Amino acid sequence: MTRGEHLRNLALLVVCALVLALLPRGLSLYYRSFLMFTMMYVVLALSWNIISGFTGYTSFGHVAFYGIGAYACAILVADHRWHWLPTLAVGAGIAALVGVALGYPVLRLKGPYFAIAMLGAAEGTRVIATVWDGLTHGGLGISLPSAETSVETYYAMLVLMVVTIAVAYAVGHSRFGVRLNAIREDETAAAALGIDTTVYKLAAFVLSAIFPAVAGGIQTYKVLYIDPPSVFFVQITIAMALMSMLGGKGTVIGPIVGALVLYTAQELTWVNFPTAHLIAYGLFIVLVARFMPRGLVGLAIDQGWIRKGMLH
């Protein structure tokens, strides 16, 4: 990709960010909240995509990092009277450490074994949050001091989304990103071409753990109450995966498009069909995997609308 195209994409991101920054003043609480959720899912899908799309290690447990960030914020704000913003950094730091400790053994597993191990790890974090009463207040959950937080958290989520997009874009269009792709395509060949696969996979995993943790912290400060089932909610992981798959995993624009489309669709349907939308979700997974395995972006590439590959 040429420098001109990078500049154009940067300009596009800046314009979108400015529009989103000006919006909340004139919006009702409902729409502000809708936009904030959408931005959060963009962050989550893009993060999941770094390890699962770029690197090919499909994670079914990424909600663990979201939950860790949520608990870091809740505990520090409610029990230790911290200001909420620095708790986001703490959550990100803990998620990174857990990412290294968990990733080192688990990233030796491949394909379905990795996916299942991550599912188990996420369950593990949920159980820990439930039984570690002294720290997390267990199943009672944690209530934060009530306040009107919807505007500040909106801006925090906006900043997080812009940073996440910028990082995902930089990774996707670098030789680092291409090496992650190489690991996805053929790990043995990648190693034979000098790629230290352990280090690269771990870097991708940690990178994909940080942003969901920050998102979890921001979301916690918005809703002001969390308990284990609400933040270690398996459907959040499924949403990350499905949004990336629908848009086109392994690309930068794919997870963004997927998050916009799917979250909007979900919001439109659940009001009228509170349970049916979950069935539709399941059906959707099957249809996307069967007929559009490379997502909307893959479709656009096959049609010749978008060039193949990330480096040109």
Place this chain on the structure above:
Amino acid sequence: MRDLRKTFGGVRAVDGCSFSVPAGKISGLIGPNGSGKTTTFDLLTGLTRPDGGRVLYRGNDLAGLKPHQIFRKGITRTFQITRIFREMTVLENMLSVTGLGVPDHVARERAHELIAFVNLTHLRAEYGGRLSYGQQKLLEFARALMTDPDLILLDEPAAGVNRTLLQHLLAQIHRLQESGKTVLIVEHDMNVIMNHCERIFVLDYGVKIAEGPPAEIRHDERVLDAYFGRRRR
């Protein structure tokens, strides 16, 4: 390599094998199917760990090192069945190689040169998986040259490549040798081996049974026995 050994289950795939690849020359490694040629390559490049023995390269023992560490010592390889990255473009395949220690634009320049070197320029934005098998072999060959390695191991470069492409590939291999590189080729195509290698090593059941220039190997009794079975005298 000295006294190299590798056992899979009860099968002694490489069984106390020793030979020295002459620097700056093209050598061949031959033997019947299952004689341990590819396993030898895997041992040399760290894809499998040897059970015993040493791999000496410029005075260092490489046995037990990880693949990426061996690669950074200047040894690259291609695979018997190509292992190009299928859902990455030709250019991306080239740029995935590490250890260049050069800025982005230099790496790109080198990638474009090598893509041209194997006549794939018109396909540089195409997915690796969309290339013909012969073109994939060429891509893999070019990719192995990204870091300007000193020792190049080629596992059946001729298999599945048409005659015209093969002549081109062989010419490139000779150009590498002329620029001071060492090449070791595993190949079943005897024309390639006999006409292009200066020294040949013959394996059978994981043991080296002969070594020498093509003219000698051609008439070596043990080699003929290994390939055609014991003849009646």
